[in-house]
Amino acid sequence: MDFEKGGLWRNWVGNQSCIARYKAAPTQEAQLCEMVAEADRLDLNLRVAGSGHSFTPVVGTGGLLLSLAQMQGVSHVDHAKKKVTVAAGTRIHDLAIQLKSHGLSLVNQGDIDSQAVAGAFTTGTHGTGSTLGCLATAIVGLRLVQPDGSVLVVDGSDTDMLHAAQVTVGTLGVISELTLQVTDAYQLHEHLWRDDFETCMERHDELASTHRHFGFFWCPTAQSRHLYCLADTADAPRTTTKKTADVCEMKVIDISDRPVMHTPFEKIAYSSDIYPIEYIPNFHELEYAVPVQHGKEAVRAVRDLMLNKHTHCLFPIEYRFTAGDPAWISPFYQQDSITLSVSGQPGVDYWDYLRDVDAILRRYKARPHWGKMHFLDTDDVTALYPRAEDFRALRRKLDPKGRFLNDHVRMLLG
Numbered sequence: 183m184d185f186e187k188g189g190l191w192r193n194w195v196g197n198q199s200c201i202a203r204y205k206a207a208p209t210q211e212a213q214l215c216e217m218v219a220e221a222d223r224l225d226l227n228l229r230v231a232g233s234g235h236s237f238t239p240v241v242g243t244g245g246l247l248l249s250l251a252q253m254q255g256v257s258h259v260d261h262a263k264k265k266v267t268v269a270a271g272t273r274i275h276d277l278a279i280q281l282k283s284h285g286l287s288l289v290n291q292g293d294i295d296s297q298a299v300a301g302a303f304t305t306g307t308h309g310t311g312s313t314l315g316c317l318a319t320a321i322v323g324l325r326l327v328q329p330d331g332s333v334l335v336v337d338g339s340d341t342d343m344l345h346a347a348q349v350t351v352g353t354l355g356v357i358s359e360l361t362l363q364v365t366d367a368y369q370l371h372e373h374l375w376r377d378d379f380e381t382c383m384e385r386h387d388e389l390a391s392t393h394r395h396f397g398f399f400w401c402p403t404a405q406s407r408h409l410y411c412l413a414d415t416a417d418a419p420r421t422t423t424k425k426t427a428d429v430c431e432m433k434v435i436d437i438s439d440r441p442v443m444h445t446p447f448e449k450i451a452y453s454s455d456i457y458p459i460e461y462i463p464n465f466h467e468l469e470y471a472v473p474v475q476h477g478k479e480a481v482r483a484v485r486d487l488m489l490n491k492h493t494h495c496l497f498p499i500e501y502r503f504t505a506g507d508p509a510w511i512s513p514f515y516q517q518d519s520i521t522l523s524v525s526g527q528p529g530v531d532y533w534d535y536l537r538d539v540d541a542i543l544r545r546y547k548a549r550p551h552w553g554k555m556h557f558l559d560t561d562d563v564t565a566l567y568p569r570a571e572d573f574r575a576l577r578r579k580l581d582p583k584g585r586f587l588n589d590h591v592r593m594l595l596g
């Protein structure tokens with residue numbers, strides 16, 4: 183088999199790139215298996231690019247870069263068990279359209295829906311909701327192409343294997359398809375409003391426990407919300423009459439059976455039409471999962487840092503909730519968490535700022551999002567993830583030559 187000449191690959195925001203020796207885009211699993219086996223014969227490392235929405239070097243390779251963009255669509259729907267099997271390259275947006283046509287919904291989603299299913303689900307991508315796990319918790323089966331071109335079927339009969347394979351950052355093989363636990367279609371009712379920071383902190387526990395989804399963006403200046411394209415909630419009713427300069431853009435979402443509606447600060451629609459918001463590639467994001475009991479203290483500390491030391495850093499803090507899960511290298515492994523994210527502005531030297539945020543969040547044994555900027559090294563991963571060594575041992579057993587590694591993931595999970 184001859185691979186096409188490769189070339190430059192860049193991620194969505196443009197802070198990661200590589201020159202791959204070869205590129206290939208299989209159209210079906212059998213062809214993917216041949217390509218993976220051929221890469222092994224040619225002594226090439228290989229990585230898969232999803233939609234390139236990670237900020238970290240989790241995709242790049244100098245060997246073979248695969249795109250599964252031509253492996254798309256839902257191949258099987260089990261209505262009784264509410265399970266769907268979907269090709270790994272399918273975008274979440276396209277999956278949602280197909281789910282809607284079957285009267286089904288994803289249990290939760292994040293802020294965007296343009297990622298490939300495999301890319302998003304297996305990096306621990308999450309939405310918000312204190313009782314809802316990250317997207318990987320919906321994975322009940324996977325097909326993993328191994329270095330010799332064989333297919334390892336993970337179906338949940340071995341729960342350890344399933345929990346190892348739910349979050350992998352591409353290191354246990356190339357995922358050709360996933361089987362997901364979904365749910366009956368539901369409508370969501372979203373409310374947006376603006377409150378001052380202290381009111382947000384006072385209402386933190388109540389809002390998290392009384393709504394399916396609660397999250398907020400803390401904006402240090404009036405301009406901050408523009409940077410993340412947030413809705414202007416200036417006219418939305420507040421729960422407080424205090425008028426402070428630094429505000430939180432608040433959001434709660436609950437299931438509703440009311441008809442579709444859309445007003446400036448309230449919207450009711452099919453689940454997947456509510457979750458995504460718009461972003462433009464003007465930020466480099468760091469995000470850590472902090473044990474939920476430290477959430478308020480952590481956000482106060484990062485806010486103080488922005489108000490008193492890094493006063494030029496204007497992107498909002500995003501704050502969300504995710505339930506703990508059993509996936510070995512999920513940032514939420516056995517830990518109900520809040521996620522706290524901040525962003526650096528491309529083109530400026532934001533490293534001192536991100537390092538200071540990292541230093542604060544380390545106090546809480548926070549675990550970074552694999553796809554967002556962080557400062558973890560090998561020992562940090564070992565210390566933060568009780569199953570890290572088990573994961574590495576399994577990875578080495580499945581891929582002893584490290585075909586599915588690049589320097590970044592080798593350092594973390596090799």
Ligand SMILES: Cc1cc2nc3c(=O)[nH]c(=O)nc-3n(C[C@H](O)[C@H](O)[C@H](O)COP(=O)(O)OP(=O)(O)OC[C@H]3O[C@@H](n4cnc5c(N)ncnc54)[C@H](O)[C@@H]3O)c2cc1C
Pocket residue numbers: 194195229230231232233234235236237240241250270271291292293294296297298299300301302303304305306307308309351352353355356357358461551552553554
């Ligand atoms: C604007 C924006 C908004 C975001 N919002 C959220 C959010 O709300 N919540 C959240 O948690 N994250 C969020 N993210 C992060 C994003 O969801 C993750 O980084 C996700 O991994 C990106 O998916 P992707 O398809 O672009 O994967 P990529 O970034 O292309 O790849 C991610 C990893 O998956 C691997 N991979 C991809 N496909 C396969 C396959 N078939 N087999 C094996 N490995 C594979 C890649 O090799 C890589 O290691 C956001 C990112 C951006 C840029």
